[in-house]
Amino acid sequence: MSTAKKDYKRITTKSLFDMKANGEKISMLTAYDFTMAKIVDAAGIDVILVGDSASNVMAGHETTLPITLDQMIYHASSVVRACERALVVVDLPFGTYQSDPKEALRSSIRIMKESGGHAVKLEGGSEIKDSIKKILNAGIPVMGHLGLTPQSIYKFGTYTVRAKEEAEAEKLVEDAKLLERIGCFALVLEKIPAKLAQKVAESISIPVIGIGAGNGVDGQVLVLHDMIGMTHEFSPRFLRRYMNLYEDMTKAIGQYVSDVKALDFPNANEQY
16 A cells, blocks of 8 residues: 655545545644644644644633533634645534534534634534534535543543443444444544554544554544643653643743843843
């Protein structure tokens, strides 16, 4: 299978299909604001996820549940304005799609119209298939999400690895095939055994992007603030920190405080 990297001027859902077919891995990161998204996009990322993890990263909530549709639209709008290449996928927040397919469609339409996002992402399988179908029938691309689904954290009671038991693993495979069958263009698998994730990726034609799901899938996603080390309390096995911005920023800000108090800043060359 080819691993040659094609130069995509703009990533689309079809681009992701082509990447999987050609054996090119898909890179995906979160972003929540214009400045960070512009850097991420310029660095060559394939997909930017405006995740409901903004509830944790940007607002300091313990879970993803509190973030609202209006807040997601605000974050997504900021990201879309920054992007020239990446496909922008926006999470539908908790409570906007689970119980009513019509509400799911209304929520998705608002995201697409008001933010300019390119696709939406929903957590769950067979239990939300009617909502997914409703959204897809309106021409809105949908990315699925199985495994650990943070919006269901109070149901699970823990953030531990999912689908280790045979029954849950079988349901996950069935749900993945269902999501492909009804028309999802891609699927995120979060925190499941690597062998199971590889089995899923090999059994469906749509791209499978993992987070804590091993390297046998078609791409990887991480939360940007974790990957660049702005956060430091969160250290799961699957997280690789490529920088330590928490330490660097703390030192820089501390130095600024010292310089201001010592009358070193601004100096003669830094004033008019």
